[in-house]
Amino acid sequence: MDVRLPKIIRGSAEILKTTLEGNQFVRIDRRGKLLILWLSGEQQALLIHLKMTGQLIYRHGKEQIAGGHPWPAFEGELPNKYSHVILEFEDGAALFFNDLRQFGFLQLANTDEVALITSKYGLEPGRGDFTEENFLEVLQKKRGKLKAVLLDQTIFSGLGNIYVDESCFWAEILPTRTVESLSEGERKRLFTAIVQVIDEAILLRGTTVHDYVDANGNRGNYSDKLQVYGRVGETCQRCGATIQKIKFAGRGTHFCPGCQF
DNA sequence: GAGAGTGTTGTAAC
């Protein structure tokens, strides 16, 4: 392991290094936007958060490339000036943690710590318990700005600024509404929209605005599907009105004033 | 060149 920018490591970089040395990743989990890479024995895990601009890129080893592997090798220059941590594998493969803004982190955690951290995450799209019934129940207990509630990882986890704006668009609800003002029908539309947006975004391997790439270094294709995010001043594809952007709940917030209410 | 804004989240202040 090569730690080029120690502050990216939460806790001791030395202990992390020693722990990873000769060890194996045996299982990969995710909770919200947090990656959980379990080590041999599953008593410890490497937690990785990419925050805004983090990238985790896997480069195949020469042996794998010679043997033929299912994915194309990453073409870009690696490491680059944003490669702050590099994990090297025995077969010559490497995992690069790149992060322009340096907000992301790597952290070693034991089973209890992982349990404590993940227990704070809320109902999550993509998990089995993200049902309409559960969604409505969680929403029922909340009040205040819809956008803020959807972004709150302790209430619903996994949704970020892009998918919240897009989900509100598809539900035809303004993100500036309060939760308590939403009718039963609107709440159900919102649930459906979130499921639809997340499912399609995953299918298209995410959304690249600037830096996001998947483990193979490829950009996400959901960017082409965005209806409001990043489209301020453009025409709404549903009603023809002009997409607006405001600052709301501390975040850039995009919506169509013509067909979101 | 200055200033605002950027996909996240934790903390502090009100």
Added chain:
DNA sequence: GGTTACAACACTCT
């Protein structure tokens, strides 16, 4: 408690 401002940071855009 909710809300807001701000912090972390480097870069792009206006």
